[in-house]
Amino acid sequence: MQSQPRTWQSLLDTGAPQLSKEVERVRESVMSDGALSLKVKTLMTMLCDALLAHPDGVANIARRARAAGANEEEIGETVGVAFLMGGLPALVTGANAFRD
Numbered sequence: 001m002q003s004q005p006r007t008w009q010s011l012l013d014t015g016a017p018q019l020s021k022e023v024e025r026v027r028e029s030v031m032s033d034g035a036l037s038l039k040v041k042t043l044m045t046m047l048c049d050a051l052l053a054h055p056d057g058v059a060n061i062a063r064r065a066r067a068a069g070a071n072e073e074e075i076g077e078t079v080g081v082a083f084l085m086g087g088l089p090a091l092v093t094g095a096n097a098f099r100d
Contacts, residue, residue, distance in 0.1 A: 039068040043078045050082035050094035062097035072098075 012020040031041055042065040049057035062075055079094035 037068075039065060039070050039074075042068050043070055043074060046075070046094075046097060047078050047082050047085075050079065050090045050097075051086040053089060053093050055093050055096040055099075058093055058096040059099045062099075 009020065009023075012023065031038060036044075042061060046058055046061040046065055049061055062070075065075060065078075075097050079091065079097055082094040083091035
């Protein structure tokens with residue numbers, strides 16, 4: 001679970017609390033261990049944020065991936081997949097995974 005709500009989540013909590021609860025319910029269901037581990041799913045979300053050009057998201061999700069057990073090699077390979085699929089812009093964004 002995340003330690004702090006995301007900005008959009010706080011806004012949704014206030015503006016549409018029932019929708020916020022439903023979104024969180026789905027997120028918890030999807031982001032639990034299943035055929036894919038939480039670690040793998042977290043790396044997948046980092047990949048998506050790299051492809052969607054969300055540098056802060058990449059940095060935050062990389063921290064969550066590490067907390068879920070991902071090592072630097074796994075994070076680096078995920079950034080490599082982002083580069084393969086999204087080119088240089090995704091690589092530049094994905095490099096934020098190594099930001100402090």
